[in-house]
Amino acid sequence: MPGLLNDVYNRLLARFAPQQWWPGDSPFEVMLGAVLVQNTSWKNAELAIANLREAGVLDPHRLDKLPQAELEELIRPAGYWRVKARRLRNLLTWFVGRHGGSLAALEAISDDVLREELLTIHGIGPETADSILLYALGRCTFVVDAYTARVFARHGWIDAEADYHQIQDYFQSGLEGDAGTFNEYHALLVRLGKDYCRKTPKCEGCPLEDLLPAGGPCQG
C-alpha cells in the first residue's frame, strides 16, 4: 500500500513546513551531529558542534588528532560527553583510519556494505548508521525512530512489536521517493511526534487524526 505512506507524507507536508534537516552543513559535520544528537535535543547537539567549529576542529584529520580530554570538554553541552567522545573517536578511527577521511572514498561503497561497516563501530546503532547514510551521505535509507514506531503502531499500520528492521523495510518497500523524500519524511514524523504524540493524549488537530482507528485519541 504505497498509497498510504505517500498520503501520510503529503498530509504532513501540507501541515508542517519542510523541516530541512541538515540542509547546508558539510557531510562530516552531519556525521558528528548524528552521534551528538543521540537521545539528546538537537539544540544541545548544536552547541557541541559550535564548540568544535570555534575550536577549528570541524575537520576529519584535525579532529582525529585532538586529545580525548579536549574533545570531551568541547562536546560537553550535548550530554553523555564521556560516552559520546568515545563514540566519536570510534567513528573517526573508521573514517580517517580506514577511509582516509575522504567522502569520495565512501562514494565507491554500496549502501549495504557501508551500513554494515557503520554498524561495526562501537556506539553506532541502526538509527545513527541510517542517519549518517541518509543525512550525511545522501543514501536512500529510511531512518526509524521512536516516533515513527509510535505513530504507525498507534494507527495499526505496523505491528506494535515490530523491530527496527521490519519498520524500515515497511517504509523502504512501500514508499515512492528519493533520498530527499526519505529525509523530509523522517524529519516530519519527528515534528509530528513532538507536537501530538507526547505522553499526554493530545490528538486534537493532528493531521492524521481522522485516520486513527476507532477507540479514542492517540495515546502517544
Place this chain on the structure above:
DNA sequence: GACCAGGCACATC
C-alpha cells in the same frame, strides 16, 4: 523538581 530529548551498550535475570 520532574520529565524529556532526532540511542546505544552492557549487565542481569
Place this chain on the structure above:
DNA sequence: GATGTGCATGGT
C-alpha cells in the same frame, strides 16, 4: 531473548 540501567546536559 527480554527487560533494566548508566550515560549528562539544557529546555519546558
